Amino acid sequence: MKKREKKAASHNAKKKSFWKRIRFKYKLSFINESTLDEVFSFRVSQLWFFSAVCLFALSLIIITSLIIITTPIRNYLPGYLDAEVRREIVQSAVKADSLDAALKLQQRYLSNVTAIITGKMKPDSIHAVDSSSYINADYNIPRSKDEAAFVKKYEEEEKYNLSSTNAPRLTENAFFYKPVNGVISSHYNIEKRHYGVDLVAGIKESVVSTLEGTVIYTGNDPAFGNVIAVQHKNGFTSVYKHNDMLLKDVGDHVVAGEAIALVGNTGRLSTGPHLHFELWYRGTSVNPEEYIAF
Known part of the structure; x- marks a missing residue:
């Protein structure tokens, strides 16, 4: 019985010693090297230091998550590309294709004009090309x-x-x-x-x-x-x-x-x-x- 009581007392003493040690405050001072005057000082314990580090890490994680969620960076994450972004990509591809077709039509028109001016082609030998009347295909047009x-x-x-x-x-x-x-x-x-x-x-x-x-x-x-x-x-x-x-x-x-x-x-x-x-x-x-x- 006495051995058990001694072990329990020793365990409690170690426990109290641990909490006392991490709650013990240390003084951190900043001293002027020339005058050796104390410029600034504050007291901090191990518990406060670990709490501050954890709080800083948590804040960093939250800020990073908010930046990823609220900015286009999220599109670079694997599997995050949603249907809306895919639809925008498809629409952009269709617009790019339309612009490419319009550009080719305009280039054909300019080449015809150049050929007429230089005398390589007669004006009546080409079809009229009006790039402003270009019409995109639309198969849902009513009668x-x-x-x-x-x-x-x-x-x-x-x-x-x-x-x-x-x-x-x-x-x-x-x-x-x-x-x-x-x-x-x-x-x-x-x-x-x-x-x-x-x-x-x-x-x-x-x-x-x-x-x-x-x-x-x-x-x-x-x-x-x-x-x-x-x-x-x-x-x-x-x-x-x-x-x-x-x-x-x-x-x-x-x-x-x-x-x-x-x-x-x-x-x-x-x-x-x-x-x-x-x-x-x-x-x-x-x-x-x-x-x-x-």
Whole structure:
């Protein structure tokens, strides 16, 4: 019993000695070396010193965390890139692509002007390029007033036509994709036997099928270069001319918006990279601008 009491007393004494030691205050003085006068002094204990270090470390952690959370530095942390930042990156990439296309269009315009001034090209031998009329592709555009009026007029004319009661409407369940993202340089003019529209676009830019269908012709024409034609199930046929390269063969099935060729400058009648696009309905040419928002 006495040994246990001695051990307990010794343990308590050590415990009290430890707390007394860390709470014991030390005097820290600053003395002028020349006069040996005490300039400044303060008392500090080990407990106060460790508490101050812990508080400083905690404050440093909090400040660092706030800086990371409230500044763009957080984007450099692995796995922190959120959906909003990804969306901004995608939007920036789309804007950069649009600016690049506009810059190429402007460079083409300047090169044409330079060629005309230096006499290397005749003014009437090029398509007009207006960089200010550049239009981005937008496949969610509603029907224009002219298109709506045309459809309404056609439906009124065919309403009492018994022979076509079961026939599909001209544009029923049909949404026409823009064949290429470009600027119209020459419009549809049946009097001049220009049965389509010319779209100025960048060389080797993708040409897409305006509707779902089957490729019925691919070949090279001396006047129109590489030509591809697609037959659609609603009676329409689309024709794409002056291509640099054809990506599909006869008999291939294509979906609306699928790339079928690349923009080029082939054929005797071509004076620059562009796409000549024609739209035919049951053997009769129609104005593509009445169906597609270019």
